[in-house]
Amino acid sequence: MIIEPKVKGFICMTSHPEGCKENVARQISYIKKLGKTAGPQKVLVIGASTGYGLASRIAVTYACDASTIGIMYEKPATDRRTATPGWYNTTAFEDFAAKDGYYAKSINGDAFSKEIKDQAIELIKNELGKVDMVIYSLAAPRRTMQDGTIYNSTLKTVEGDFTNKSLNLNNNTVIEATIGPATEEEILSTVKVMGGEDWKDWITALVEADVLSDNAITLAYSYIGPKLTYPVYYNGTIGLAKKHLYNTSVEITKNFASKGIKAYISVNKALVTQASSAIPIVPLYFAILYKVMKEKGNHEGCIEQMGRLFHEKLNPIHIDKDEENRIRLDDYEMQEDIQTKVMEIWNQINTENVSELADLTGYWDDFFHMFGFRFDNIDYSKDVEI
Numbered sequence: 001m002i003i004e005p006k007v008k009g010f011i012c013m014t015s016h017p018e019g020c021k022e023n024v025a026r027q028i029s030y031i032k033k034l035g036k037t038a039g040p041q042k043v044l045v046i047g048a049s050t051g052y053g054l055a056s057r058i059a060v061t062y063a064c065d066a067s068t069i070g071i072m073y074e075k076p077a078t079d080r081r082t083a084t085p086g087w088y089n090t091t092a093f094e095d096f097a098a099k100d101g102y103y104a105k106s107i108n109g110d111a112f113s114k115e116i117k118d119q120a121i122e123l124i125k126n127e128l129g130k131v132d133m134v135i136y137s138l139a140a141p142r143r144t145m146q147d148g149t150i151y152n153s154t155l156k157t158v159e160g161d162f163t164n165k166s167l168n169l170n171n172n173t174v175i176e177a178t179i180g181p182a183t184e185e186e187i188l189s190t191v192k193v194m195g196g197e198d199w200k201d202w203i204t205a206l207v208e209a210d211v212l213s214d215n216a217i218t219l220a221y222s223y224i225g226p227k228l229t230y231p232v233y234y235n236g237t238i239g240l241a242k243k244h245l246y247n248t249s250v251e252i253t254k255n256f257a258s259k260g261i262k263a264y265i266s267v268n269k270a271l272v273t274q275a276s277s278a279i280p281i282v283p284l285y286f287a288i289l290y291k292v293m294k295e296k297g298n299h300e301g302c303i304e305q306m307g308r309l310f311h312e313k314l315n316p317i318h319i320d321k322d323e324e325n326r327i328r329l330d331d332y333e334m335q336e337d338i339q340t341k342v343m344e345i346w347n348q349i350n351t352e353n354v355s356e357l358a359d360l361t362g363y364w365d366d367f368f369h370m371f372g373f374r375f376d377n378i379d380y381s382k383d384v385e386i
């Protein structure tokens with residue numbers, strides 16, 4: 001089949017197996033060049049197939065020589081449809097890892113469910129014994145509970161309308177967008193999906209099954225960002241879920257203190273991923289941020305962030321944290337000169353100057369790369385097996 005991108009708003013309906021493989025290969029090659037560092041040896045990554053989770057898995061494998069089990073929720077190909085990118089990424093990653101002599105197995109299913117937790121525990125017990133790190137990198141639109149109740153995650157404000165500039169992803173124009181406030185129920189649901197409850201359930205289940213090592217570390221990812229996006233992110237529904245996630249990190253560390261288990265939040269940089277491109281107003285901020293950080297020379301993608309996490313922030317002897325015990329990989333993004341420049345541009349930006357003042361090319365390259373498109377060394381006119 002010849003596969004072309006079919007973009008609908010913030011999602012691409014197709015993905016390219018060869019391109020996804022290339023995406024994984026480039027990330028592996030980056031980490032190989034960075035070299036080795038001490039770190040965990042047996043790692044469970046929940047949400048391991050795309051974005052930050054995939055980059056974490058690649059980084060910990062190739063930088064620390066770790067064995068990994070990955071959990072994801074992806075769709076295989078059918079006769080007429082390509083698989084989701086996370087499916088191709090995982091197949092490619094497992095192939096590369098096997099060739100390079102690493103243990104890497106994956107479970108495809110709903111991480112919120114008891115069944116998948118049980119499967120993961122069985123696999124750890126039978127093949128790894130115990131894990132010494134758990135990375136929780138889930139970004140999910142909904143969560144189905146054991147009794148069938150479904151909670152949906154929403155990206156809204158919690159106090160009134162928020163109107164600001166936004167990038168119309170259909171035609172790259174700068175428009176004004178308004179995000180309305182969430183209901184109490186929507187707030188609660190978002191916290192259920194993106195808060196820390198399921199993270200704690202995972203850690204509790206792993207401890208009870210005795211498959212988590214003493215002194216293990218668990219990480220979950222969060223975002224803060226600039227005041228500009230506070231109404232839609234930090235102070236919005238997702239921000240409330242992230243505060244819950246943070247409180248859960250404190251709770252996990254306290255509850256499992258006798259085993260020395262420590263939970264940390266890593267605050268990461270704003271990057272184009274399947275989860276983040278769905279947030280209104282934020283993509284325009286991303287495109288400006290990319291421009292400013294590339295000009296300063298400190299722009300990073302998911303893999304550069306995760307390389308820095310293991311090489312610089314998670315040193316086994318000294319973990320580099322802020323006063324609230326959080327790892328800050330958003331340190332470059334939040335530098336004062338970067339944020340001042342971003343705001344200057346934000347105030348001037350419009351449809352006429354957007355391609356000059358923002359890195360639209362970088363934004364769209366990252367977007368297409370996520371689905372395996374726009375790699376210059378892939379021949380997209382060739383028939384591929386999906």
Ligand code: NAI
Pocket residue numbers: 046047048049050051052053071072073074086109110111112137138139140141221222223267268269270271272273274275276
């Ligand atoms: P992503 O959309 O690339 O990855 C989500 C992962 O979760 C995928 O592996 C997917 O298969 C998996 N997943 C989703 N629902 C699942 C389910 N029910 N069961 C099992 N697996 C499931 O998202 P991204 O951006 O990498 O997000 C990961 C974490 O990083 C999130 O907590 C996000 O809030 C956080 N983060 C993201 C930033 C960004 O700008 N992209 C910035 C800072 C933090």
